[in-house]
Amino acid sequence: MFVYDEQLTTMILDYCRWRLALDPVPLDFGGAQASSLAASLGGLINHEGTDPRRVMDVFDGELATAVVSCDSPRFLSFIPAAPTKASLLFDMVVACSSLQGTSWLEAAGAVAAENQALGVLADLAGLPRGAGGCFVSGGSAGNLSALMVARDTATHRMGDRSPHRPLMAVSEEAHSSVGKALRVLGVEALLVPCEDHRLTGAGLQSALESQARGADVIAVVATAGTTNAGIIDDLDGVGQIARQRSLWFHVDGAYGCAALFAPSVRDRFAGIEMADSFVVDPHKWLFAPFDCAVLVYREAQSGQGRPHPGRLLPRRTPQRRPGRVESQRLRLPPDEAGSWPTALVLTGSQRHGRLSRRIRNRARRYPAVGRSHRTLALSRAGASARIVGCPVPSDRVASG
Numbered sequence: 251m252f253v254y255d256e257q258l259t260t261m262i263l264d265y266c267r268w269r270l271a272l273d274p275v276p277l278d279f280g281g282a283q284a285s286s287l288a289a290s291l292g293g294l295i296n297h298e299g300t301d302p303r304r305v306m307d308v309f310d311g312e313l314a315t316a317v318v319s320c321d322s323p324r325f326l327s328f329i330p331a332a333p334t335k336a337s338l339l340f341d342m343v344v345a346c347s348s349l350q351g352t353s354w355l356e357a358a359g360a361v362a363a364e365n366q367a368l369g370v371l372a373d374l375a376g377l378p379r380g381a382g383g384c385f386v387s388g389g390s391a392g393n394l395s396a397l398m399v400a401r402d403t404a405t406h407r408m409g410d411r412s413p414h415r416p417l418m419a420v421s422e423e424a425h426s427s428v429g430k431a432l433r434v435l436g437v438e439a440l441l442v443p444c445e446d447h448r449l450t451g452a453g454l455q456s457a458l459e460s461q462a463r464g465a466d467v468i469a470v471v472a473t474a475g476t477t478n479a480g481i482i483d484d485l486d487g488v489g490q491i492a493r494q495r496s497l498w499f500h501v502d503g504a505y506g507c508a509a510l511f512a513p514s515v516r517d518r519f520a521g522i523e524m525a526d527s528f529v530v531d532p533h534k535w536l537f538a539p540f541d542c543a544v545l546v547y548r549e550a551q552s553g554q555g556r557p558h559p560g561r562l563l564p565r566r567t568p569q570r571r572p573g574r575v576e577s578q579r580l581r582l583p584p585d586e587a588g589s590w591p592t593a594l595v596l597t598g599s600q601r602h603g604r605l606s607r608r609i610r611n612r613a614r615r616y617p618a619v620g621r622s623h624r625t626l627a628l629s630r631a632g633a634s635a636r637i638v639g640c641p642v643p644s645d646r647v648a649s650g
C-alpha cells in the first residue's frame with residue numbers, strides 16, 4: 251500500500267492524461283438512478299480490498315459519468331467552474347507531494363505561496379498593508395468565517411454597549427450561505443430592500459434609520475456579483491455608511507471579485523477598498539479546480555485566535571512570530587495549498603484579466619445567440635459573465 255506500484259501509477263496517469271486531453275469535455279448526466287449506482291458500488295468496500303482496475307472501471311464508467319462535468323462547454327447552469335489544464339495538473343502535483351499548509355513552522359513553502367496570492371488580491375482590492383487572510387474551502391466557509399470575526403470584533407469593541415441580540419444588514423439578493431452563516435452565529439438579519447436588485451448606501455441608511463432595531467446592527471454584507479445576475483452592489487455607498495456607523499463591512503465576491511483582475515471593469519468595484527473582509531472563489535471564475543476560496547481581512551490580526559476554517563496568514567510578515575499566526579483549523583483541503591497560486595503564477599494576472607474580459611464579451615453576445623435560436627429570452631442585460639435568461643414558451647418559439 252505504501253510501496254510505489256508502477257502498474258497502478260501508469261494506469262492512473264494514463265487516465266488523467268486521457269481526461270485532461272478530452273476536447274470537448276462531455277457534459278455527462280448528474281441525475282442517474284440511485285439503484286443503478288448502488289448496484290455499481292455494491293461490494294467495493296470489502297475485507298480483502300478491490301482490484302484497482304475494477305475500481306477504475308466503476309469510477310470511469312459509472313461514477314464520473316453520473317456527475318455533470320462543470321468544465322464542459324455545454325454546462326451553462328449555476329456558476330460553472332472552468333479550471334485551466336495547468337491548475338488541474340498542479341492539483342495532482344500538490345496531491346502527490348502530500349502538502350499541507352498548517353503553519354509557517356511546518357509548511358513555510360506553502361504558506362509563502364499562499365501569502366503571495368493573498369497579497370495579489372488584497373492589492374487589487376486596494377486594501378492597506380497589514381491586510382491578510384487564508385484559503386478556505388469555498389465562499390460559504392469564507393462568509394461564515396468573516397461574519398464570525400465581525401460579530402466577535404463588535405462584541406470586543408463595544409463591550410457592555412454590545413447589543414443583546416445583534417443584527418447584520420443583508421440584502422434579499424445575498425447568497426443563501428450568508429443567511430445560513432447568520433443562523434450558525436446566532437445573529438439575526440436586517441433585510442435591506444434593493445433598488446433594481448442592488449443594495450445601495452441610501453437603501454442601507456434608510457433601513458438603519460427606519461427599522462425598529464436598526465441601532466443593533468453591527469455589520470453589513472454587500473455582494474460583488476450576485477448569484478442570480480452578477481450584479482455588483484453599491485460598494486462605495488454601503489462602505490461609507492459602514493464607516494460612518496462603525497459597522498463591519500464584508501463583501502461577498504465569491505463569484506464576481508474575480509473581475510478585479512480586469513482593468514476594464516475595475517471601477518464597478520469602487521468602495522471595496524473600505525471592506526473589512528472580502529471573499530473570492532478561485533474555483534468559480536479564476537480558473538482553479540474545486541475547492542478553493544480566498545478570504546482576505548483588512549487587518550489580518552482581526553481573525554487571529556478564533557476558530558476558523560483555515561489558517562490566518564498575516565501578509566508580508568510571515569517571519570514575525572511564525573508559529574503563532576494560524577488559528578484553529580476546522581477544515582483544510584490539502585490542495586488549496588498549491589493549485590490556484592501555482593495556476594496564477596503560470597497564467598499571469600494580466601491573462602486572468604483578459605480571460606475574464608473574453609468571457610464577459612461572450613456573455614454579452616449570448617443574447618443574440620439565444621434570440622437566433624428563439625428559445626431563450628434575456629431577462630437582464632449581462633452585468634458580468636452571467637447570462638440571465640428564461641425559456642421562451644414553446645408556442646412563442648413556434649410563432650417566432
Ligand SMILES: Cc1ncc(COP(=O)(O)O)c(C=O)c1O
Pocket residue numbers: 329387388389390391425427473475476477502503504505531543
Ligand atoms: C455570491 C456567492 N456567494 C457565496 C457562494 C457560495 O460559494 P461556495 O459554493 O464556494 O461555498 C456562491 C455560490 O455560488 C455565490 O454565488
